């Protein structure tokens with residue numbers, strides 16, 4: 271399986287990536303999660319990326335493409351396929367991805383565009399909390415963990431992302447409209463896009479994605 275999940279922040283890409291990984295065993299590749307682990311490990315790449323991420327801006331294409339190209343060439347990804355979440359986020363990144371996949375002769379099975387209204391996204395991001403260790407995602411109101419600030423799955427502490435603050439959320443949504451919405455147009459031209467209504471229960475959305483991809 272080789273698919274791309276596209277959609278504004280908070281639309282549920284991470285949750286759907288988790289569900290697809292569980293069912294189909296492809297490797298989840300989230301550019302945002304990779305940046306966050308680089309930041310946590312205090313690498314040069316992490317320090318640089320943090321300056322952009324904290325402002326809700328995109329990390330420059332060059333470093334992002336290089337970082338993802340390295341992951342895409344791993345033996346595990348070549349064998350099991352991938353679920354890309356958060357990459358590509360610009361048309362230049364999409365063109366670079368097309369080239370990478372052509373080089374390894376592994377075309378995409380589909381691009382899933384998950385769509386919800388902007389106000390729903392803001393409400394979701396404003397209450398989002400995540401696990402520092404396993405990446406599980408909760409919401410203060412709609413999906414609270416069983417114990418406050420502790421992950422149900424791995425008992426690690428939960429946290430609010432620095433970039434889930436109201437003014438950064440607004441900037442990320444603006445950046446999505448300006449830079450990432452055109453990525454959907456790029457893949458429309460290649461006939462790869464499946465549009466999914468993301469404003470429903472995650473399991474229902476998942477069922478739609480599975481059907482839309484003919485899995």
Ligand code: AMP
Pocket residue numbers: 279301302303305322323324326327328329330334355356357358359360363433442
């Ligand atoms: P995410 O976890 O996908 O919401 O990503 C968090 C932040 O990481 C984004 O707001 C960007 O600052 C940065 N980021 C993630 N993926 C990319 C990408 N493909 N290109 C540039 N910046 C990215």
